[in-house]
Amino acid sequence: MAGTKYEILDPETGRLDPSIYTDDDIYRREMTHIFGRAWLLIGHESLIPNPGDFFHTYMGEDPVILSRGSDGSVNALLNMCRHRGARLVRADDGNCNNFVCSYHAWTYDLDGTLGYVPGEQEVYHGELDRSKLGLKRARVATYAGLIFATWAEDAPSLEDYLGDARWYLDMEFNRSGKGTYAVGPHKWIQPINWKTAVDNCSDWYHVPVSHASAANAMFRVLGEPRFTHDRLFQMRGRAAFVNGHQVQYFKMPEDSLAAESKAIPTATAEDDTAEAVERLGEFRAKSVVLGTHSLFPNTVLGFRLAIPRGPLKTEFWHFALASNADTPEQQREVLRVHTARNGVTGHFEADDVDNWRQVSESGLSGTYRELGQRVNLGIGHSHTDDVFPGMLSDNFVSENNHRFFYQRWQEFMNADSWADISLDPQKAQYEGTAGMNE
Amino acid sequence: MSDQDDERWTTAGRVGDLAEGDSMVVTSPGCPVRALFLAEGDYYALDDVCSHGRSSLSEGFVDGTAVECVLHGALFDLRTGKALTMPATVPMTTYPVRVSDGEILVRDRPHEN
Numbered sequence: 001m002a003g004t005k006y007e008i009l010d011p012e013t014g015r016l017d018p019s020i021y022t023d024d025d026i027y028r029r030e031m032t033h034i035f036g037r038a039w040l041l042i043g044h045e046s047l048i049p050n051p052g053d054f055f056h057t058y059m060g061e062d063p064v065i066l067s068r069g070s071d072g073s074v075n076a077l078l079n080m081c082r083h084r085g086a087r088l089v090r091a092d093d094g095n096c097n098n099f100v101c102s103y104h105a106w107t108y109d110l111d112g113t114l115g116y117v118p119g120e121q122e123v124y125h126g127e128l129d130r131s132k133l134g135l136k137r138a139r140v141a142t143y144a145g146l147i148f149a150t151w152a153e154d155a156p157s158l159e160d161y162l163g164d165a166r167w168y169l170d171m172e173f174n175r176s177g178k179g180t181y182a183v184g185p186h187k188w189i190q191p192i193n194w195k196t197a198v199d200n201c202s203d204w205y206h207v208p209v210s211h212a213s214a215a216n217a218m219f220r221v222l223g224e225p226r227f228t229h230d231r232l233f234q235m236r237g238r239a240a241f242v243n244g245h246q247v248q249y250f251k252m253p254e255d256s257l258a259a260e261s262k263a264i265p266t267a268t269a270e271d272d273t274a275e276a277v278e279r280l281g282e283f284r285a286k287s288v289v290l291g292t293h294s295l296f297p298n299t300v301l302g303f304r305l306a307i308p309r310g311p312l313k314t315e316f317w318h319f320a321l322a323s324n325a326d327t328p329e330q331q332r333e334v335l336r337v338h339t340a341r342n343g344v345t346g347h348f349e350a351d352d353v354d355n356w357r358q359v360s361e362s363g364l365s366g367t368y369r370e371l372g373q374r375v376n377l378g379i380g381h382s383h384t385d386d387v388f389p390g391m392l393s394d395n396f397v398s399e400n401n402h403r404f405f406y407q408r409w410q411e412f413m414n415a416d417s418w419a420d421i422s423l424d425p426q427k428a429q430y431e432g433t434a435g436m437n438e
Numbered sequence: 439m440s441d442q443d444d445e446r447w448t449t450a451g452r453v454g455d456l457a458e459g460d461s462m463v464v465t466s467p468g469c470p471v472r473a474l475f476l477a478e479g480d481y482y483a484l485d486d487v488c489s490h491g492r493s494s495l496s497e498g499f500v501d502g503t504a505v506e507c508v509l510h511g512a513l514f515d516l517r518t519g520k521a522l523t524m525p526a527t528v529p530m531t532t533y534p535v536r537v538s539d540g541e542i543l544v545r546d547r548p549h550e551n
Contacts, residue, residue, distance in 0.1 A: 208523070208524050209524055212511075212523070212524035212525055213510075213511070216511055216523075226513060226522070226523050228522055228523045228524070229524075230522075
């Protein structure tokens with residue numbers, strides 16, 4: 001099995017093997033080759049503001065404690081006791097001085113150091129080397145308040161992992177020096193493969209169809225024309241792809257038909273422009289609007305984690321992200337809109353889940369596996385640009401990003417180590433003062 | 439002889455029978471049931487049965503020069519019959535309408551398209 005090389009996508013025809021959604025061996029391999037290697041979004045600084053704060057999260061199927069040390073540092077610790085594997089933290093979040101295992105009371109500091117073991121002299125005879133038995137630590141890095149972690153010692157820096165995708169992501173996450181804060185999560189489980197929710201981020205082709213009734217209601221309330229196929233095909237943004245990350249964007253004013261709609265999600269306050277110009281430069285602050293996006297492997301929109309629980313089981317953790325620069329009314333509006341459209345209560349969500357379930361389950365049919373899916377929209381219609389980073393779709397409505405996502409998936413699955421995984425060259429020009437954490 | 443002499447036209451009613459935004463059903467032997475609308479000052483006639491499902495467009499809501507089917511909310515352009523929104527995808531057949539001596543006449547034969 002270790003030697004298997006996966007070839008699940010034919011980029012010439014778009015033929016995609018649907019067993020990637022249902023096969024147990026493939027799923028197991030994803031856990032080591034993707035979730036064991038990639039930088040995974042695990043939380044946000046605002047969830048652990050004070051020393052002693054902890055937030056329970058996951059890296060793949062691994063339970064992880066996200067903790068704030070007494071020195072203010074951020075720790076990501078495997079939530080499994082080094083003794084017999086029991087869970088240290090049994091709550092969603094909280095504040096404490098240390099983590100005590102409920103089995104034998106092995107006690108770990110906030111940074112995972114094994115600080116105390118009962119009977120260390122009496123029954124371990126002083127033979128225990130506590131310094132080698134701390135909780136397993138993941139590498140942690142942050143970007144604009146978002147906390148990422150990886151198990152891979154040989155992974156590139158988070159900055160290199162995001163690469164030129166950050167040129168786009170800054171426009172949502174880095175507009176204000178006051179930063180963002182996370183609300184939530186809402187947590188719920190769906191009988192789908194995690195990848196279908198991620199590739200859907202770049203899928204606009206389905207919007208007037210799957211979301212017909214929800215869109216009708218929304219556009220009626222907004223006082224805008226109905227969202228028809230005609231209107232969709234007039235939208236002029238692009239789908240961009242960098243290092244596995246998918247970003248849809250609109251350039252103003254040429255793509256104004258898209259961006260003038262209040263239906264396009266943005267996370268910006270109306271009067272943040274001056275600060276955004278300082279931090280991002282005039283062009284990014286004013287001329288580019290971000291659409292739907294995802295981070296490789298399993299982070300969706302802004303932000304939701306698609307946590308794998310099995311080939312046909314995914315647990316969603318859905319956060320709303322509000323800006324500290326917004327007024328309380330604006331913050332409430334962001335949260336209201338966020339839960340109205342997507343999330344466990346979202347109007348659009350219900351339409352999407354049905355699609356994801358069917359796409360996922362298509363892998364159960366031997367007959368259909370022989371046919372394969374055809375992720376074929378926009379083949380041969382992509383280009384690059386001197387200003388806009390990444391591989392760009394010629395049309396806003398495209399499945400280029402879907403195909404690139406599965407190629408990236410294949411690259412991780414077939415790699416023996418990070419040495420075999422490529423990063424796109426970094427060419428983006430960053431204006432303004434915003435950095436990874438400034 | 440002009441085309442019109444060879445054509446059959448059905449009298450749907452008289453000017454004044456329909457208020458702006460209103461509709462009525464038009465029946466004539468050998469023809470599908472039609473729906474007649476007065477929208478933005480002009481008369482339009484379409485097949486009454488929605489191309490998407492078993493619903494009567496004459497019960498629909500007129501919005502400008504479009505009609506919205508009551509069953510699933512599909513919009514059709516009254517001028518061309520075009521399906522403007524999901525879930526409808528098949529256009530409606532349209533019929534010429536003319537007014538003569540205060541009578542509203544709908545041609546039995548549809549528009550060519």
